Amino acid sequence: MKKKSIKDIAQDLGLSKTTVSFVLNNKGDKMNISKKTQQRVLAYVQEVNYQPNQIAKSLKKGKTNTIGYLVPDISNPFFAKIGRLIEDYFWDKGYHLFIGSTDENKAKEDQMLNMFVNRQVDALVVASCFIQSDTIKSLLSRDFPLVFFDREDPDVIANYILVENKISMKNAVEKAIESNSKKLGLITLTPNIYSIKNRIEGYKMALKNKNIDFDNQLIRIVDNNDLKKETERELKTLMESGVDTVVFTNNQITVIAIWLMNTYYKDKVTDIKFVSFDNVDLFDYSLPKVISVAQPIEKIAMYSTQIIEEILSSKKSENKRIELTPRLINRT
Amino acid sequence: MKKKSIKDIAQDLGLSKTTVSFVLNNKGDKMNISKKTQQRVLAYVQEVNYQPNQIAKSLKKGKTNTIGYLVPDISNPFFAKIGRLIEDYFWDKGYHLFIGSTDENKAKEDQMLNMFVNRQVDALVVASCFIQSDTIKSLLSRDFPLVFFDREDPDVIANYILVENKISMKNAVEKAIESNSKKLGLITLTPNIYSIKNRIEGYKMALKNKNIDFDNQLIRIVDNNDLKKETERELKTLMESGVDTVVFTNNQITVIAIWLMNTYYKDKVTDIKFVSFDNVDLFDYSLPKVISVAQPIEKIAMYSTQIIEEILSSKKSENKRIELTPRLINRT
DNA sequence: ATGAAAGCGCTAACAT
DNA sequence: ATGTTAGCGCTTTCAT
Numbered sequence: 001m002k003k004k005s006i007k008d009i010a011q012d013l014g015l016s017k018t019t020v021s022f023v024l025n026n027k028g029d030k031m032n033i034s035k036k037t038q039q040r041v042l043a044y045v046q047e048v049n050y051q052p053n054q055i056a057k058s059l060k061k062g063k064t065n066t067i068g069y070l071v072p073d074i075s076n077p078f079f080a081k082i083g084r085l086i087e088d089y090f091w092d093k094g095y096h097l098f099i100g101s102t103d104e105n106k107a108k109e110d111q112m113l114n115m116f117v118n119r120q121v122d123a124l125v126v127a128s129c130f131i132q133s134d135t136i137k138s139l140l141s142r143d144f145p146l147v148f149f150d151r152e153d154p155d156v157i158a159n160y161i162l163v164e165n166k167i168s169m170k171n172a173v174e175k176a177i178e179s180n181s182k183k184l185g186l187i188t189l190t191p192n193i194y195s196i197k198n199r200i201e202g203y204k205m206a207l208k209n210k211n212i213d214f215d216n217q218l219i220r221i222v223d224n225n226d227l228k229k230e231t232e233r234e235l236k237t238l239m240e241s242g243v244d245t246v247v248f249t250n251n252q253i254t255v256i257a258i259w260l261m262n263t264y265y266k267d268k269v270t271d272i273k274f275v276s277f278d279n280v281d282l283f284d285y286s287l288p289k290v291i292s293v294a295q296p297i298e299k300i301a302m303y304s305t306q307i308i309e310e311i312l313s314s315k316k317s318e319n320k321r322i323e324l325t326p327r328l329i330n331r332t
Numbered sequence: 333m334k335k336k337s338i339k340d341i342a343q344d345l346g347l348s349k350t351t352v353s354f355v356l357n358n359k360g361d362k363m364n365i366s367k368k369t370q371q372r373v374l375a376y377v378q379e380v381n382y383q384p385n386q387i388a389k390s391l392k393k394g395k396t397n398t399i400g401y402l403v404p405d406i407s408n409p410f411f412a413k414i415g416r417l418i419e420d421y422f423w424d425k426g427y428h429l430f431i432g433s434t435d436e437n438k439a440k441e442d443q444m445l446n447m448f449v450n451r452q453v454d455a456l457v458v459a460s461c462f463i464q465s466d467t468i469k470s471l472l473s474r475d476f477p478l479v480f481f482d483r484e485d486p487d488v489i490a491n492y493i494l495v496e497n498k499i500s501m502k503n504a505v506e507k508a509i510e511s512n513s514k515k516l517g518l519i520t521l522t523p524n525i526y527s528i529k530n531r532i533e534g535y536k537m538a539l540k541n542k543n544i545d546f547d548n549q550l551i552r553i554v555d556n557n558d559l560k561k562e563t564e565r566e567l568k569t570l571m572e573s574g575v576d577t578v579v580f581t582n583n584q585i586t587v588i589a590i591w592l593m594n595t596y597y598k599d600k601v602t603d604i605k606f607v608s609f610d611n612v613d614l615f616d617y618s619l620p621k622v623i624s625v626a627q628p629i630e631k632i633a634m635y636s637t638q639i640i641e642e643i644l645s646s647k648k649s650e651n652k653r654i655e656l657t658p659r660l661i662n663r664t
Numbered sequence: 665a666t667g668a669a670a671g672c673g674c675t676a677a678c679a680t
Numbered sequence: 681a682t683g684t685t686a687g688c689g690c691t692t693t694c695a696t
Binding site: 006 | 689692
Binding site: 049053055058064077088097099118119142255259262284285287 | 433
């Protein structure tokens, strides 16, 4: 049985497309379609299992009821969980999610952004490293409904959902020092992202507050390309320099480092302490113990959805910058 | 600057829509559009940053270049990772992914399937518990491009990407027994899914092969609704009955049980052994030790993509049932 | 109480 | 070498 369109339905029933369309969109009463006709249409539609073509609808209405969710990696639990929550919130409002993983790659991010726009998504939720890119600038200048989360570029005015990076990291590192850390190394992704920069600042601030000399040699940078190998090398450097604590600026590196510790430094796992931005369930059971900063993912998802809802419903778009407070999880 | 359509471009340039369309779709040469005109179009399009409307294109062509990825929960690492891989494979072929999380809820699954179909996705990749549902039957009867993974209904002929559930579970449980397990309990989700049933069969088979008496009381079923509370209760039951090993039929429950063990039975974590279908990174560092069955997610993603590609390119759809071999990870 | 017709942005067969 | 036109499936204004 071939798929029926509104035209087919109308023909089969000896009605016009208009009438059928009205009935299907619950405008039957408003448009004075007789009860009888409405029944006929509804019954027939049921019988032939008519499915409206959302593409045609979207083209006509200029609205697709889709949202683009663009992140570095949808399989990173942080982004996966937020994605799930955003999906749920939007599902309730009749929206569907397109996903895209950029691998923090500028070209890919640009392409994906453009494809989402071409697909006429109604809005975008993005964790981008390239907020200054031409593609994004152009979206912003057109007032495209857009909210950034997790990453910020202070030079670009836009909607941001962020967390207090600096002070949370400071608090976490101070907790470590209070429980006896003396020499603290730090391993971080290339600090080209403002959030990461701030997390490093927080680390420095904690050292300063606790009168520990800052040693630039103890800040080790790993490149996104071969994270595992790079982390292995830098962790080795730090271990050899005799640190008792390692601070990480995001969950990805911490997880790798836990694996490395259990593989290559099994005898040291109880001597060393970790501090990690982002929390992962694993930290509850693993060694070394991790003091972690848990981001409020429910709130991040909720505010993203909410801001987009506002923009979509009211056209006026005052940019918002929301900074949420993470939760410190002390495991000492 | 308002968004330009092909019509605008054509007008601005004093050409027809056709000409512009041909140039934009790289059919300029084939259609004998002069080099000069092609240059003009390309330059102008660049200048005004023209973005083709994919919705209009889709409506016209009857093809959207989208795939629906429908799973119980996109934030479950198993589904997130496969999702990521599928996204990557399809990205290379110009397809985009719609995601949907069903929570194993029939009504939600039905709705989402229908919405995907309304959105005219070109194909679906689905992990469904309700392969017998009317919605799915109707898709199947229309030869809708569809591949199931992770779950199977032997009564329904379709494309399936599966793993050897029974024999893998048997092997894993036997490994446990060989390393001295005497009394093995099992905690499982409601076995309404064929895969889960088979995993339980594998457990029974191992006991039989190793001459351990089967005790139905040691099979504990937890409901999806309040997984944490239910798992807590059933784990307690098993611990009190003196098991030395607990077998789990999927990662979700195992992860919860690890947390419970570390929270309520800290003194027992080295006495008890776990066996888990699905592997999670966490198992590398956590106690109790876990013998796990790691599913070949790369292959699952690859075959799903491949089968859909075949269907999409060649219309003929011989159903395939691919059963992959998981990897046993022995941590004793 | 219902229908005709235009049009959303695009493609492609068919002119010229 | 380029233009005219119909049509994808739907909504909606304006007629009747």
